[in-house]
Structures are given as C-alpha cells and as structure tokens.
Amino acid sequence: MNSELRQDLVSGDWIVVAPGRAWRPNFFVKNKSKRKPDLIKGCPFEHPQFSKNGKPDLIYPNHQDWVVQVFPNKYPAVIQKKKNIRAGVSKHGPYSIFPGVGYHDLVVTRDHYKNFPRLSRDKANLVFRAFQDRYLVLSDHDYIDYVSILHNWGPTAGASVFHPHYQIISIPMVPPDINHSLTGSARYFKSHRKCVHCVMIDLELKEKKRIIFENEKAVAFAPFVSRGPFEVRVFPKSHLPYFENTYDEDMESVVEALQYSLRSLEKNLGDPDYNFFIHTSPIKDKEKYRHYHWHIEITPVISIRGGFEWGTGIDINVIDPDNAAKILRV
Ligand SMILES: [Zn+2]
Ligand SMILES: [Zn+2]
Numbered sequence: 001m002n003s004e005l006r007q008d009l010v011s012g013d014w015i016v017v018a019p020g021r022a023w024r025p026n027f028f029v030k031n032k033s034k035r036k037p038d039l040i041k042g043c044p045f046e047h048p049q050f051s052k053n054g055k056p057d058l059i060y061p062n063h064q065d066w067v068v069q070v071f072p073n074k075y076p077a078v079i080q081k082k083k084n085i086r087a088g089v090s091k092h093g094p095y096s097i098f099p100g101v102g103y104h105d106l107v108v109t110r111d112h113y114k115n116f117p118r119l120s121r122d123k124a125n126l127v128f129r130a131f132q133d134r135y136l137v138l139s140d141h142d143y144i145d146y147v148s149i150l151h152n153w154g155p156t157a158g159a160s161v162f163h164p165h166y167q168i169i170s171i172p173m174v175p176p177d178i179n180h181s182l183t184g185s186a187r188y189f190k191s192h193r194k195c196v197h198c199v200m201i202d203l204e205l206k207e208k209k210r211i212i213f214e215n216e217k218a219v220a221f222a223p224f225v226s227r228g229p230f231e232v233r234v235f236p237k238s239h240l241p242y243f244e245n246t247y248d249e250d251m252e253s254v255v256e257a258l259q260y261s262l263r264s265l266e267k268n269l270g271d272p273d274y275n276f277f278i279h280t281s282p283i284k285d286k287e288k289y290r291h292y293h294w295h296i297e298i299t300p301v302i303s304i305r306g307g308f309e310w311g312t313g314i315d316i317n318v319i320d321p322d323n324a325a326k327i328l329r330v
Contacts, residue, residue, distance in 0.1 A: 001320055008225040009196050010184035013313065015227050019320040035154065035271055037113060038162035045108045045163040067123055068130045069108045070168070078102035078171055087143040087172050098172065103138055107131065107166040115153060115164045116276075117262035124255050125248075131168065131278075132251070135244040138170045139283045146174050146282050149243075154273025156301045174282045181279055182292060189291040195239050197293035200224075210325040213260040217253030220261045222321040222328065229319035230269060230328065232261045232298040243280035243294045258296055264328045265300055274300040 003018040040046060081087055081101035089096050107130055109119060116124060135147050148169045152159040159165075174182070188196035204210055204221045212232060213220040220234045234257045236250045246254075258276070265272060276298045281289035309315050 005314075006225045008184075009188065009200060011180050012184060015225055015315045015317055017226075017317050017320055019318060019323065040112050043112060043163050044161060045106075045165060046112065067110055068126050069110075070105050070130055070134055071108075073104040073106050073167070076104035077169060078104055081141075081143055102144060102169065102171040103141075104170075105134060105168040107134075107168060109164050112163050115262075116151065117259045117266060119259070121252075121256065121259075124259055125252050127166065128251055128255050131166070132244050132246070134168055138168070139244065141170070143172045144170045145284050146171055146178060147280075148175065148178075148277065150275065150277035152275055154301070157273040157275045159273075178279060178282070182282070182289060185292055195291055195293050197235060197295065198239055201235055201237065209322045212264065212325050212328045213257045215253050215256055217250045218257040220257040222324040224321060226317050226319075226321045226324065227315040228299060228317055229302045230265065230272075230300050230324045231317075231321075232265075232328065234258050234261060234296040234298070235293065236295075239293055241281045241289050241292045241294060242286065243278055246294070254296065258298075261298055261328065264330075265298070268327050268330070269300065269302070272300040272302055274298060 001017070001019055003016055005014050005016055007014050078100045080103060081099070085099050085101060087099060087101055089098055091097070107127065109123065109127060111119075114123075116127070119127070131149050135149070138144055138147050148171070149166065150169070151166045153164070185196045188194070188199075192199070200223070201219060203224070205214075205219065210222045210224065211219065212222060217238065218234060218236050220232055223231060223233050234254055236246065236254050238250055240246050240250060262274070262276070265274060276296055278294065278296050280294035281292045303316075303318065305315070
C-alpha cells in the first residue's frame with residue numbers, strides 16, 4: 001500500500017502508515033539480541049517482602065503459598081498523603097503545582113522466569129483479580145482520582161528488575177492520555193450516540209482483517225490507526241466502562257486474549273520488550289463516564305521516535321496494521 005494519513009477516532013490525532021519505508025522481512029527479529037534473565041540470586045522479588053521492623057509489609061495476600069503479592073514500591077513515584085498535606089493546586093509563579101501524593105504498589109508473581117504470557121491461565125487470572133481487589137481498596141481514598149495499572153517487560157520498556165512485576169500507581173488527578181481518551185470518546189458519543197470503542201470493535205469484527213485473537217467475550221486486534229508497529233489493543237466485547245466492576249467471565253476472556261497476543265509478539269517478532277497498560281474510567285463522578293469502554297493497550301518497543309514525530313506529533317508507522325495482524329494472528 002501507499003503511504004496514508006489516518007485520523008484516530010478517539011483522539012482526533014493523525015498518524016502516517018508508511019509501509020515499505022523500513023520494512024524488510026525479519027527486520028525486527030534480526031536486530032534483536034537474545035533476552036538474558038537476571039540470576040535468581042540477588043533478585044529482590046524472590047521472597048515475601050518484609051518491612052524494616054520485621055513484620056510482613058504485604059498488602060495482598062499473606063501466606064506461604066503465595067502466587068501473587070502486592071506491596072508498596074520502595075522507590076515510589078508518588079507517596080502516601082500525610083494528614084497535614086492538602087491535596088490541592090497551588091501556584092509557583094505562573095505555574096500550577098500539586099503535591100505528588102498517591103500510592104505506588106508493585107504486583108509480583110512468584111516464578112522468576114514466567115512472564116505474563118507464560119503464566120498458567122489460573123495464575124494470570126489471579127494477577128488480574130489482584131489488580132481489581134487493589135483497585136477497589138485504592139478507590140476508597142477520597143483524594144485518589146485515577147488508578148493506573150501497567151507492566152514494563154524488558155529494560156528498553158523501563159523494567160529495572162527482570163523478575164516479572166506489575167505496577168499500580170494511584171494519583172490524585174486524571175492523567176493527560178486518559179483525559180484525551182475520555183474527552184475524545186465523550187465527543188464521539190455526543191454526536192453519534194454510540195460508544196466509539198464499540199464502533200471500532202464492530203468494524204474490526206466485520207472486516208476481520210486486523211483481528212489477532214477472539215473468544216466469546218474479548219477481542220485483540222491491531223488498530224486501523226496504530227501509532228507504532230505491532231501495537232495491539234485488547235477489549236472486552238461487552239460495553240464495560242469500569243475495569244474494577246468487570247465480571248470474572250469477561251475478565252478471564254480478556255486475560256486469555258492478552259496472553260495470546262503477548263505470546264505471539266514473543267514468537268513472531270523475536271521476543272521484543274513491551275509495555276501494556278489499562279485505560280479505564282476515573283474514580284470520581286463515575287456516572288459521567290458510562291460512555292467509556294475500558295481496554296488494554298500493548299506497545300512493543302520496536303521503533304524510535306524521530307524528529308518528525310517529536311516535532312509534529314504525527315507518528316510514522318512502517319507496518320500496515322493489516323500486515324501486523326497477519327503476522328501476529330498465527
Ligand atoms: Zn526473582
Ligand atoms: Zn463500548
């Protein structure tokens with residue numbers, strides 16, 4: 001295909017699909033060096049975490065046969081609010097500032113070598129159960145407005161420790177990317193009376209060109225407007241605005257689709273580093289976000305943003321998403 005500018009339905013942003021620009025067969029695979037796991041010896045996540053006073057510092061769960069643990073990050077991006085800190089905007093000259101309060105939790109699975117796609121279905125489901133449980137606890141804090149759940153796999157995706165771990169970062173405001181996603185889908189809903197994500201899912205299920213995996217309750221596809229090569233999005237098929245209120249059968253389908261997609265990246269693209277993260281509705285004013293459709297985005301670390309991208313905000317994607325799906329589907 002020729003180069004094509006495509007506009008994202010949600011953000012309104014444009015991207016360029018420019019296949020043939022850098023694409024050679026096995027281009028990504030050839031440039032990869034093999035993943036080297038860190039040794040178990042010295043791994044900070046091998047044993048249940050203990051705080052300085054010797055008492056278990058676990059949030060979840062607290063027994064010998066643990067599969068998933070949640071505990072506070074030793075190097076948090078945000079810190080728990082103390083009573084004397086007011087969680088509100090103040091000024092520094094013309095700038096607005098806000099105290100960096102919130103919670104930064106780590107979710108660790110037991111097996112040093114088993115990353116998310118290699119976990120058994122049951123264990124992978126338990127990870128998502130832990131995300132939901134913790135989300136519900138965090139959303140009780142009146143100053144928390146957004147809970148961001150994410151995974152960094154590999155050093156180029158920002159993981160400083162090899163042992164598979166996930167992060168739950170709760171902050172007192174709605175972050176910019178979520179804000180764009182929420183306002184973009186609200187705008188679409190206002191003019192079409194339809195959920196923009198349901199519309200995207202319907203198109204993908206009808207065209208079947210960019211589907212990577214589908215089961216009864218979930219679907220994974222390479223979005224028509226993919227900002228980067230081999231980007232994948234996983235959606236529950238039902239219109240569900242709130243991650244934390246998702247029923248087990250929907251969630252288990254999503255988890256299966258996520259595991260399939262990640263296994264496929266590993267198998268077909270030479271095991272790239274990647275991030276995945278959840279986009280869901282904020283905590284406050286829930287009713288306002290009934291139009292939103294929570295989902296997971298997977299972004300393999302494959303291309304580097306160049307001057308054109310930084311200078312214009314237009315991402316150049318060298319892989320036609322139709323081809324990305326063809327490669328990842330098998
Ligand atoms: Zn380990
Ligand atoms: Zn929807």
